[in-house]
Amino acid sequence: QTVVTQEPSLTVSPGGTVTLTCASSTGAVTSGHSPNWFQQKPGQAPRALIYSTSKKHPWTPARFSGSLLGDKAALTLSGVQPEDEADYYCLLYYGGARVFGGGTRLTVL
């Protein structure tokens, strides 16, 4: 069974920069896994942020960026705002099936 691993929690100061990562139990994450990133705030449905590793949806704030970092997918927030406090999930594609990571709870403090 494929497992996708994210940091359980991270804390960042307002205005700071933070990087969330997404690892695959099958090996290095590549563009072929089509990494997607989602943001979810309490009581709300998830909101799509990034697809195809680094592409942004029309509503994605400029301070969010996606990349491959070593053997992982990464989501970087630059100039963090208080409203960025949320849970963040990555999603990887495995030739049909898709698997979410366990999520990262980002605290802005």
Added chain:
Amino acid sequence: EVQLLESGGGLVQPGGSLRLSCAASGFTFTTYAMSWVRQAPGKGLEWVSFISVTGGTTFYADSVKGRFTISRDNSKNTLYLQMNSLRDEDTAIYYCAKDVGIIEVVATDYWGQGTLVTVSS
């Protein structure tokens, strides 16, 4: 405006069945693949199933394979999830999500607000 409205959730006993619906509007439903994703109370997201534009291609998570069936009625702009042999661990909010519709791109953009399924005796 893209809208996805899930319905059909509720309380069901273990071993029972339920059919979820997702009514789509604000876009040309017949040209977009769709997915179901669920979230157990206090837990993370779990991808459940995918269906292609025509319905000819479907994929399922191992946890629901053989028990759940995804389908769509393009004449009604509606996505379905037939859930059989339900277990306690199927208790979750079920979301439908629209694909971005770009060839060879695996991604969803719009999500519904979800419908709660509770499996309990």
